[in-house]
Amino acid sequence: MPEPTAVVLDAMGVLYESADDVGELLVPYLREHGCALDTADIEEAYRRASLGELTSAGFWEAxxxxxxxxxxxxxxxxxxxxxxxxxxKAADTAGVRVACLSNDVSRWSELLRRRFGLTESIRDWVISADIGVRKPQPAIYHEMLRRLGIAADGVWFVDDRAANVAAAREIGFTAIHYGRDVTSFDQLTAALAR
Structure with missing residues (x-):
């Protein structure tokens, strides 16, 4: 792999362990709070919230x-x-910028990055709800490149979903399928240190 100028990480299934946060975390949480909607309706409400059409408060209401x-x-x-x-830490030592590109609800993304102490090390966050576009649409990748101010071939993009990895490759990123190409952050850290 070419040496990166930046590493762009997905959130769910990469930064955070749950790859299917809607199915594994959100639906059970809603059921515990009395939500009677079927799963397809919950998924649609989440999709709308992840596009910025609903705030988190609007999602709970919906x-x-x-x-x-x-x-x-x-x-x-x-x-x-x-x-x-x-x-x-390894990226900081190597002078490599780290960013996050995620399909998520704005408020939840903010809470998670603060909770896990990621705001100092990851300064660039492109969140679908903030810009109204979700992966794997090309516009969200181009927005990340615009914010980073570098060419796609200088970026390692790490995501756990094949469609998102394929879309990133089409744009020119060095795209890494988390769970297939690498299976741990230890492997990513070792690759970065080479």
């Missing part, structure tokens, strides 16, 4: 749990993937 569900309580269910902070 799923019938406003007043009992809470952003911080829900976000506390997420766990950081082991080795993240070690990669961030």
């Amino acid at each position: 799923t019938g749990v406003a007043g009992s569900a809470d952003d911080e309580e829900y976000c506390a269910r997420h766990t950081l993937t082991p080795g993240v902070h070690e990669l961030l």
Whole structure:
């Protein structure tokens, strides 16, 4: 792999352990709070929130749990993937910029990055709800490149979803499928240190 100028990490399934946060974390949380919507309707409400069409408060209202569900309580269910902070230290030592490109709800993304102490090491966050575009649409990758101010061939892009990896490759990123090309942050850190 070419030496990177920047490493762009996905959030769910890469920075945070749950790859299917809607199915594994959000739906059970909603059920515990009395949500009676079927899963397809919950997924659609989440999609709308991840495009910025609903705030997190609007999402809780749309799923019938406003007043009992809470952003911080829900976000506390997420766990950081082991080795993240070690990669961030190695990137800093190597002079490599680290960014995050994620399909997520704005408020939840902010809470998670603060909770896990990521705001100092990861300064560039392109979140779907903030710009109204989700991966794998090309516009979200181009927005990341615009913010980084570098060419795609200087970026390692790490994501756990094949469609997102394929879209990044088409744009020119060195795209790494987390879970297939690498299976841990230790491997990413070792590759960065070479």
